[in-house]
Amino acid sequence: MALVIPAVTRLSPRVIRVLGCNPDVKTLQGTNTYIVGTGKRRILIDTGDSDVPQYINHLRSVLKYEKIDLAHIFLTQSMPDHSGGLNDILEHLSEYTQFCQVWKFPKYGDKNIYQYFEDLKDGQEFTVDGATIRVIHTPGHSPDHVSFHLLEDNAVFSGDCVLGDGTAAFEDLDKYMESLQELLNIQPKVIYPGHGNVVNDPQERIRYYLNHRVERENQIVNVLSTHRVRSFSETELVSIIYTDLPEKLVKTAEFNVSNHLTKLLKEEKVKKYNNLWQYNGEKCIC
Incomplete structure (x- = not known):
């Protein structure tokens, strides 16, 4: 606390x-x-x-x-x-x-x-x-x-x-x-x-922030790559990735996930189709 x-x-x-x-x-x-x-x-x-x-x-x-x-x-x-x-x-x-x-x-x-x-x-x-x-x-x-x-x-x-x-x-x-x-x-x-x-402990805290963002990105990519034939909304990704998330923080989590996805889209690691997200791999079906 x-x-x-x-x-x-x-x-x-x-x-x-x-x-x-x-x-x-x-x-x-x-x-x-x-x-x-x-x-x-x-x-x-x-x-x-x-x-x-x-x-x-x-x-x-x-x-x-x-x-x-x-x-x-x-x-x-x-x-x-x-x-x-x-x-x-x-x-x-x-x-x-x-x-x-x-x-x-x-x-x-x-x-x-x-x-x-x-x-x-x-x-x-x-x-x-x-x-x-x-x-x-x-x-x-x-x-x-x-x-x-x-x-x-x-x-x-x-x-x-x-x-x-x-x-x-x-x-x-x-x-x-x-x-x-x-x-x-x-x-x-x-x-x-x-x-x-x-x-x-500022240096430890900043490193934690940096590592946390990388881990969150990896979680998103893992979900999408594991279910390549499916498309996901930000809300669905949050429900899978975040465990025991208080309801009052869901919108903030969706906002952050959306920004992670925007970054991944620019890097051509994901695709967006009809406002849903898919992994951008060889077996990706859009």
Whole structure:
């Protein structure tokens, strides 16, 4: 069972975690947001969901107690559970965000939602007292997803690329695997995830993620190759491959299997016919 995450936790002299208070099947105990730095002006990574007064109150309490304000707000992505609370923060905590810049990696259509953010760039660095943060573009979960490398502690804020509990969903498996490998190459000492508890064995966790995706792909190929005369839907594959899967996670599993199949289709290892999937072998009947 996952350890309970308190509303506010000082994780290191440079990092304070404020829980987004938005528990859900996909957000686990809620979205982790992080205040980074040691001086008067600091960085906030992610903003939680919209319309969560409890989160705004906790964030206000930390800013007031620490006697700090925000120089920058970084968004790991445009998903609502990471960016939705932005307007609430700017509106209700304006005394702490008066001279704050909002940053996110660009994605088509963003400007219609956020008129006031600046574009992050891969490799870009930001400095506040006590903290230097480097931007790492880590697509796969979403095209605009980024992680942040806190250089002083060799810590990574991984957003939804690596979670504290369970495995992550993704839109593009190839890019996601590349992003995991990039994080592994950094060899971080700790990962602060977008959801779940702190990852204190980051290299082992990332390797597990990489191996897990390869194992899942092999499972899909094995089912299709074993039943070459049959065609399968994503739902059927999930029911065969996943054992004891809670009903609330079935849609997420189907989404991941669908993305595995898309990758296999590009590699011509499977065929798609009438929205059903078959092994692309010599004996495959379509």
